[in-house]
Amino acid sequence: MDEVKLIQKIQEGDMEKFEELFERYKHQAIRTAYLVTGNRHTSEDIVQEAFVRCYLSIKELRKPEQFKVWFLKMLTRIAWRAINKEKRLVPIENIFEASQRKDSESALKDFQDEKQTQDLYDEISKLDNKHRMVLILYYYNDMSVREIAKVMNCLDGTVKSRLHTARKKLRANLGGLNTDDVYLEKGSELYGSYKSI
Numbered sequence: 001m002d003e004v005k006l007i008q009k010i011q012e013g014d015m016e017k018f019e020e021l022f023e024r025y026k027h028q029a030i031r032t033a034y035l036v037t038g039n040r041h042t043s044e045d046i047v048q049e050a051f052v053r054c055y056l057s058i059k060e061l062r063k064p065e066q067f068k069v070w071f072l073k074m075l076t077r078i079a080w081r082a083i084n085k086e087k088r089l090v091p092i093e094n095i096f097e098a099s100q101r102k103d104s105e106s107a108l109k110d111f112q113d114e115k116q117t118q119d120l121y122d123e124i125s126k127l128d129n130k131h132r133m134v135l136i137l138y139y140y141n142d143m144s145v146r147e148i149a150k151v152m153n154c155l156d157g158t159v160k161s162r163l164h165t166a167r168k169k170l171r172a173n174l175g176g177l178n179t180d181d182v183y184l185e186k187g188s189e190l191y192g193s194y195k196s197i
Contacts (some may be wrong), residue, residue, distance in 0.1 A: 007064035018055055025068075026051075028141060029075055035136045036079040038125050046082055050075040066150075072141065073151040080129055123173045131166040134159055 001009075001020070009017045029050060033043035053074055061070055124132055130152070137143045137151060138159075148159045 003067065004064045007058070007061065007067050011059050011061070011064070015055070018058075021067075022051055025071060029071075032072065032075060032136055032141060033079050035124075035140060036076070036129075036133065037083060042082055046075065046078050049078050053078075068143075069147050069150045072137065072143070073153070076133060076137075076151055080133075083129065119174060120170070123170050126173070127166055127169060131162050131169070134162040135166050138163060 001017075003024070006017055006021060010021065026047065029047045030043055033046040033050075034040060037043055037046065050071070054071055061067065124135055127135070133152065134148055137148045138145070143151070145156050145159045145163075149156045152159065
């Protein structure tokens with residue numbers, strides 16, 4: 001079913017359709033929350049709270065075609081509040097255990113790719129909330145600059161500036177690695193493995 005029609009049916013009172021909406025967004029929501037917090041349990045709590053709020057207030061959404069932006073804005077605010085509550089980032093779990101490569105060329109290449117992915121994640125997790133969030137929304141949620149601006153309640157130019165600054169910091173901090181944009185290009189091998197989180 002088309003997403004706009006699905007939202008409209010939910011707004012008309014067919015709350016059984018909410019389960020279908022949940023299934024569409026649950027993986028993206030948990031990945032986003034996890035990339036923001038670095039903690040699986042906190043991420044699950046954030047996603048649960050976001051879907052409960054969504055369920056309670058979806059009838060207030062005026063433009064069903066803007067659901068993704070509306071939902072991710074809600075999720076982002078909840079995640080930031082959770083981080084501020086903890087007042088520090090918790091140690092990162094090994095999130096790469098779950099990503100298994102089916103067509104491995106060699107164990108060494110897999111190890112190198114995983115190390116580069118972990119190094120990239122480590123550096124992204126060191127960025128401040130605003131810079132980390134634009135990277136997560138842009139590269140791992142495939143959102144446009146305009147959509148990110150709506151989620152983060154800022155101007156398009158601010159999003160572009162934050163993306164530029166975040167990329168620059170990553171390049172500087174990843175010193176020993178080949179820090180060309182290949183690490184952040186949509187469609188690159190490393191981007192693909194990181195997105196599978």
